[in-house]
Amino acid sequence: MNTTTTTMPSQPLAPPNVARTSVRPRRSAWTPARIGIYAFLLVCAVFFLFPLYVMLITSVKPMEEIRLGNLFSLPVKVTLEPWAVAWSAACTGLQCEGIKGGFFNSIAIVVPSTILSILVGALNGYALSFWKPRGGTLLFGVLLMGAFVPYQVIMFPLVRAFAALSIFGTLPGIVLIHTIFGMPVMTLLFRNYYASIPNELFKAARIDGGGFWRIFLQLMLPMSLPILVVAVIMQVTGIWNDFILGLVFAGRDHLPMTVQLNNVINTTTGERLYNVNMAATVLTSLVPLFIYLVSGRWFVRGIAAGAVKG
Amino acid sequence: MSAAARPGSHWLRHGVVYAAMLPMLATVLFAYLGTVFWSVRVSVSSSRTLPSSDFVGMAQYTRLFASERWLLSLENVVVFGVIFIAACLVLGFLLAVFIDQKVAGEGVLRTVFLYPYAMSFVATGLIWQWVLNPELGIQSTVRALGFETFTFDWIATQDKVMYAIALAAVWQAAGLVMALMLAGLRGIDDSLWKAARIDGIPTWRVYMSIVLPMLGPSIGTAVVLLSVSVVKVYDVVVAMTQGGPGLASEVPGKFIMDNLFGRANIGLASAASTVLLLTVLALLAPWMYARARAARNGGHR
Numbered sequence: 001m002n003t004t005t006t007t008m009p010s011q012p013l014a015p016p017n018v019a020r021t022s023v024r025p026r027r028s029a030w031t032p033a034r035i036g037i038y039a040f041l042l043v044c045a046v047f048f049l050f051p052l053y054v055m056l057i058t059s060v061k062p063m064e065e066i067r068l069g070n071l072f073s074l075p076v077k078v079t080l081e082p083w084a085v086a087w088s089a090a091c092t093g094l095q096c097e098g099i100k101g102g103f104f105n106s107i108a109i110v111v112p113s114t115i116l117s118i119l120v121g122a123l124n125g126y127a128l129s130f131w132k133p134r135g136g137t138l139l140f141g142v143l144l145m146g147a148f149v150p151y152q153v154i155m156f157p158l159v160r161a162f163a164a165l166s167i168f169g170t171l172p173g174i175v176l177i178h179t180i181f182g183m184p185v186m187t188l189l190f191r192n193y194y195a196s197i198p199n200e201l202f203k204a205a206r207i208d209g210g211g212f213w214r215i216f217l218q219l220m221l222p223m224s225l226p227i228l229v230v231a232v233i234m235q236v237t238g239i240w241n242d243f244i245l246g247l248v249f250a251g252r253d254h255l256p257m258t259v260q261l262n263n264v265i266n267t268t269t270g271e272r273l274y275n276v277n278m279a280a281t282v283l284t285s286l287v288p289l290f291i292y293l294v295s296g297r298w299f300v301r302g303i304a305a306g307a308v309k310g
Numbered sequence: 311m312s313a314a315a316r317p318g319s320h321w322l323r324h325g326v327v328y329a330a331m332l333p334m335l336a337t338v339l340f341a342y343l344g345t346v347f348w349s350v351r352v353s354v355s356s357s358r359t360l361p362s363s364d365f366v367g368m369a370q371y372t373r374l375f376a377s378e379r380w381l382l383s384l385e386n387v388v389v390f391g392v393i394f395i396a397a398c399l400v401l402g403f404l405l406a407v408f409i410d411q412k413v414a415g416e417g418v419l420r421t422v423f424l425y426p427y428a429m430s431f432v433a434t435g436l437i438w439q440w441v442l443n444p445e446l447g448i449q450s451t452v453r454a455l456g457f458e459t460f461t462f463d464w465i466a467t468q469d470k471v472m473y474a475i476a477l478a479a480v481w482q483a484a485g486l487v488m489a490l491m492l493a494g495l496r497g498i499d500d501s502l503w504k505a506a507r508i509d510g511i512p513t514w515r516v517y518m519s520i521v522l523p524m525l526g527p528s529i530g531t532a533v534v535l536l537s538v539s540v541v542k543v544y545d546v547v548v549a550m551t552q553g554g555p556g557l558a559s560e561v562p563g564k565f566i567m568d569n570l571f572g573r574a575n576i577g578l579a580s581a582a583s584t585v586l587l588l589t590v591l592a593l594l595a596p597w598m599y600a601r602a603r604a605a606r607n608g609g610h611r
Binding site: 037142149262277289 | 327333334335340346348349361404408409419421422423428429431432433439441445448450481485486541544545548563567571579583586587590
């Protein structure tokens with residue numbers, strides 16, 4: 001994001017600005033202006049919430065009610081069957097196994113990819129910040145440019161390289177891909193975090209005889225807890241929501257949930273079961289939504305620190 | 311740390327550091343630089359199913375820009391991008407400003423405006439595909455209320471389908487702009503507001519003439535992030551319309567994927583991705599230049 005300065009505009013270490021309540025124009029009584037403000041916010045809240053509402057109620061309606069064509073009406077008869085079908089019986093082409101396979105595939109992809117990409121990012125950031133290897137700034141600059149390169153540009157050569165290494169379409173292959181594509185942002189995140197740690201601390205550890213790995217593992221990593229949390233949130237949601245990389249690199253046996261969801265909905269033949277489709281969409285979105293609701297401000301911090309991912 | 315004192319000992323003493331940097335070096339050299347070089351090279355060859363090493367000059371580019379499908383996808387992505395970026399900026403800015411008026415339930419509102427950003431583009435596309443479905447979605451619901459001529463069939467209309475996709479994408483990403491702007495607003499010193507109040511300047515005037523220019527860097531960052539996501543847009547289109555109706559919502563990102571994996575046209579796809587890459591660089595260059603300049607000025611102060 002920033003190749004010439006050592007700090008980011010928004011240091012991940014600093015308390016998020018949003019947390020502070022402002023002393024903006026005084027709170028006044030119910031003037032027309034105040035009513036206007038609330039009206040605007042309310043209308044916007046409805047715009048943002050109604051798709052969620054429609055998705056949820058559609059997923060518990062029987063098809064007969066859906067065919068009546070009232071998108072917003074509450075279900076007369078609540079049924080959980082669409083959820084069960086979506087989970088374990090919905091069809092993609094000839095296979096009718098639901099999207100539960102995709103759920104476990106996504107977990108199998110997300111867990112190692114998150115750990116590996118964060119470890120590599122932390123290591124890069126640590127080495128760049130404290131050991132300042134020759135050419136490190138240049139290397140980091142080129143890496144950051146990589147964050148902006150559209151996937152489509154570098155995808156095909158990687159497919160061929162992975163095929164040559166016979167890891168194309170395997171679990172290690174997709175994990176490696178996520179590590180490669182996550183590296184710019186993860187490195188940036190940790191480099192900026194370590195830049196905010198006083199260098200004296202590092203020097204003291206050096207004088208005490210700490211080597212490269214020992215300082216990293218026993219001093220810096222344990223100190224990185226706040227940024228580790230941000231990194232985990234970013235990587236888990238980002239990798240869970242990935243579609244294009246999973247589609248190309250994961251191979252038929254490891255297709256992530258997003259790809260299976262799209263297959264269930266967009267490749268069905270015969271009558272489209274909208275309730276099942278929406279149940280499958282809810283199921284696929286549960287993990288990132290849960291993380292978002294639980295993590296709150298940490299999620300916003302990740303946006304500020306790593307919005308570069310786009 | 312006197313590596314300079316003893317020449318040659320630097321590499322030896324810091325071998326472990328360089329060893330630790332190897333994954334990063336390999337990624338930069340092979341995964342980023344190498345692949346870009348490869349793509350550019352293939353774009354000037356006659357490759358179809360397999361890459362070939364001949365040289366055909368700009369033939370693939372000529373072919374590319376003679377392809378109606380490509381030209382259509384460029385037109386679509388421009389329409390989509392202009393609407394998407396403008397709407398995200400306006401909506402995100404307004405949300406941030408209005409939330410910043412000491413409103414009740416600020417935390418809840420922020421959560422509501424940002425949650426779509428946690429969802430995938432695929433889920434976003436699928437939800438909106440359902441909401442906008444002409445037979446059973448908003449259109450039929452409003453018609454059932456008695457407005458029988460009500461029409462809202464963007465998703466099924468060739469010349470409006472890009473608006474539908476932009477609508478879904480704005481829903482997903484406007485909260486991001488709000489979060490960026492809100493952070494910027496909260497960073498503005500309160501003395502500005504006191505001074506403005508003493509001078510009797512109306513609040514909206516302060517926002518338009520003082521606050522908006524002060525948010526310049528936040529706006530710049532938001533524009534760059536949104537633009538880059540516009541250039542590579544793929545998931546939401548595939549999920550929402552699969553490029554249809556007909557080819558009406560074809561976009562460059564999808565054009566490349568189809569030619570790489572569906573139609574065995576590697577040379578053409580590589581030419582298209584080179585164009586995409588140059589577009590991204592053109593978008594990034596002014597932003598990076600501005601940031602570098604700001605950083606340098608800041609350093610001299």
